[in-house]
Amino acid sequence: MSKAIRLHQTGGIEVLQLENVEVGDPGPGQVRVRHTYVAVNFIDIYFRTGRYPMPLPNGLGSDAVGVVEAVGPGVTDLQAGQRVGYLMGPQGAYSDVRVMPAEWLIPLPDGISDRTASTLMMKGMTAQYLFRQVYPLKGGETILYHAAAGGVGLIACQWARALGVTMIGTVSSDEKAAIARENGCTHTIVTTRENIAARVRELTDGKGVPVVYDSVGKDTLQASLDSLQPRGTLVSNGTSSGPVVIDTMQLAVKGSVWVTRPAMVHYATPRSHMLDMATELFDLVLAGKIRGEPKQMFALADAAEAHRALESRQTTGATVLVP
Known part of the structure; x- marks a missing residue:
């Protein structure tokens, strides 16, 4: 059984609940990803508090890196074992495993670790x-x-x-x-x-x-x-x-x-453009001009504490969850 942070209502950090979830096989155009790091962004707080509406109950988060476990029918440019990251798509990144539309996944180059990539997506x-x-x-x-x-x-x-x-x-x-x-x-x-x-x-x-x-x-x-x-x-x-x-x-x-x-979303689509953006970013990282390491790390179960720290302005740099 996989774990995920779920919301059944909007509000304070107390609405973030760690739950058991069923994650099935990917369908057409989908990929199952096992996360290594999940980024926490201020936009997540907007969704949690209801400033940005979304259907409930729901997951939270749209920014993570991990490894492809399985690909569904029709997916030809990604394969099991490949390292990927994403920054858009349906809510639900606060989890250890999830199924994602393949169109949102960005392959990670050799030379950039998952830990560094978690600050970049x-x-x-x-x-x-x-x-x-x-x-x-x-x-x-x-x-x-x-x-x-x-x-x-x-x-x-x-x-x-x-x-x-x-x-x-x-x-x-x-x-x-x-x-x-x-x-x-x-x-x-x-x-x-x-x-x-x-x-x-x-x-x-x-x-x-x-x-x-x-x-x-x-x-x-x-x-x-x-x-x-x-x-x-x-x-x-x-x-x-x-x-x-x-x-x-x-x-x-x-x-x-x-x-x-x-x-x-209006600057990173279509997918070909998103991949070009990522290439420019990754090239700067590989050239040593941009470096990224998480400044704060929390367990997935402590997502509420991560939100508390971010809202209180106690943090610097990137904050991530570790499934």
């Missing part, structure tokens, strides 16, 4: 689409990136350094500032004691930045808008502090700025 691919697609960075830009010591943030720090981008990163403590700088963040702003927009203007000789990547949301919205150059772009890629509500007149007042709310 959702988080590394998020950095890829933010920096290479949503607002393509060419090198030489100065950018503002919120939550620079988070799971995506530490990869973004390294990617910015690899591109030759000057990254200004916000963090909540001096300890997190040091971690962000160690990973390539050029300047850090400690939000508990520094004014974000004022510091950005100081660092850019009053010009502001052409783009802000903001996964925090409500609490940083005004600072993000105030940090932009005229016709700059606010990439609102998360709402960990609460939903973003914008009066469009503000966009004109702040300098005819642009706002976009991107979603991974």
Whole structure:
């Protein structure tokens, strides 16, 4: 009998229940995967609390790595024993074994361990689409990136350094500032004691930045808008502090700025494009320009504690569950 975290209602961490589940053979176009690591992402909290609706009862999580146990009819590009990862698809990654649609699985290259890959699937691919697609960075830009010591943030720090981008990163403590700088963040702003927009203007000789990547949301919205150059772009890629509500007149007042709310699914499909994104990411890892190791590890049965740590802002980098 396999184990999985299940939800029968939305709410606090107490709704996460470890249950026995039956996992059958894969059907047409499907693959059965035994997980080695399961990533915990802030979007999982949105699903758990009901901010993002889903049918109930249900599993949780959409980001994991593991080994293919069996393939169903019609699957020709994957085979038993192959190492794979995924970042999209149906909820249910918080489990030791599951059946997945083959179209969402990404083969892992030799030279990248499962442990490293567990930090790269959702988080590394998020950095890829933010920096290479949503607002393509060419090198030489100065950018503002919120939550620079988070799971995506530490990869973004390294990617910015690899591109030759000057990254200004916000963090909540001096300890997190040091971690962000160690990973390539050029300047850090400690939000508990520094004014974000004022510091950005100081660092850019009053010009502001052409783009802000903001996964925090409500609490940083005004600072993000105030940090932009005229016709700059606010990439609102998360709402960990609460939903973003914008009066469009503000966009004109702040300098005819642009706002976009991107979603991974629109940048990582079709499958061929997702695989190209992964190749760019993996090449940087294999070249030693991006490194990833989990900073916090919990047993699958302790998923609630992992959520507690992530929500309390106690974590840095990636958090994973070990089945």
